Amino acid sequence: MKILTCPVNGPRPIQEFTYGGEVRDMPCPDTSTDTQWADYIFNRTGEPGVRREWWHHGPSGVWFVAERDIIGDNVLKTYLWSARETP
């Protein structure tokens, strides 16, 4: 069974989690061009490599960030969003 570590609840079976897509920064809607906005809305970083992603722990409702290698499916670390700047 695959295990993911929730920063609040600790290691839990992957079935308890929902994937929320890559973490992306929204450009400022007032100043961005149509092209920048379309890029934000539609385009994704689907390439191989390590990525920051949103994950949701269903039973407790915690949203958090995971750094995951999307070829090997190895999770390097997980943390709460507010803590993302502190390595």
Add this chain to the structure above:
Amino acid sequence: MPLNLLKFAFRSDYGEPRMFRRPDRLREEYDVVIIGGGGHGLAAAYYLAVEHGITNVAVLEKSYIGSGGTGRNTAIVRSNYLTEEGARFYQASVDLFRDLSRTLDLNLFYSERGHFTMAHSLASLRTQRWRAEVNKHLGIDSQEVGPDFIKEKIPEIDLTCGGHQPPICGALYHPPGAIARHDAVAWGYARGADQRGCEIHQGVSVTDIEVRDGAVTGVHTDKGFVKTTRVLSAVAGWTTHIQKMVGLRSPLVIHPLQALVTEPLKPWLNAIVVSASLHTYISQSSRGELVAGASLDPYELISMRSTLDFAETMAGHMMDLFPFLGDIKIMRQWAGLCDMTPDFSPIMGTTAIDGFFLDAGWGTWGFKATPISGYAMAHTIATGDNHDLIRPFNLSRFSEFDQVGEKGAASVGH
């Protein structure tokens, strides 16, 4: 043992000719380089040669031909899509498929079975009705049918799903829905392209693409550099690797999709049975195995591993529909990579880079499009102008807010 078979076993030269040549090295330059020896890449090579007389073409395949999605899909071919753009495009593919065994002189076991998309709720019945009406409008054979009709055509089905699921209350019925032998499609196109002079290089991986002043000048491979001004990327689940080489961005994300086959049974299931609510599609192959597939794995992953979760859920849903399958064994299970688009339509045609053409976004639905994609991409490469059928599918639709929403028709894989 028949005498002829015995004699054959002792022969040193096996009478059957090879399907295609194995060129021992890459030429210095090609008119067109096609990345990916799946059905799509091979069909494009074939139609470049047949329709446009362009034969200085190399298909570069990092593994063996058909080793990607082409040899891993559940082989369902149909055209009962939801949008006009989609339905027209897939119908053109079905039209080519129907004659393809003859065209390629190879038996593709193309077998029209009738395709049922079961509805377990009024909401899904409403979508089926919508699809049926769009289809009829475009002359595609498609209709909404009730439970009695389903039971008559598929007597083995349990419409109540044993009480484990909401009962089946109707279906979208598409009589031309078919299955085909998918690897034969790859071989047939490969042989046809090879006979006309195109080269198929297996075991050659493209590692980078050379772009100068916004135009393609060549490709780097693990067997050296080749010059070319026209490159077709036909790598489906590997497209995000390739787009990175030319600096293009796209909405593509990769998810695995899994399938399984059971041990062979005597023929009993003629129809192709799909249930959108159960995320299940089942058909019986010409060898008697039940071939079944599910919905996508729940998170992005560029890996072809398969999971026990999938086998358990899938077996459960097969038994909801056909309870007597409880004693039947699963023989094999596997996964393929699906390059998913947000609107469930493909990404095809020219790009912002001169000479770089995309045939991607095939997700869970690209096998059925193999002939028409090859045909339309060959036209686009030869003329530099997007073929009419694929114009709505250009990558630019994601910067022009002009998507082709096919979700209603393709939310379940196949």
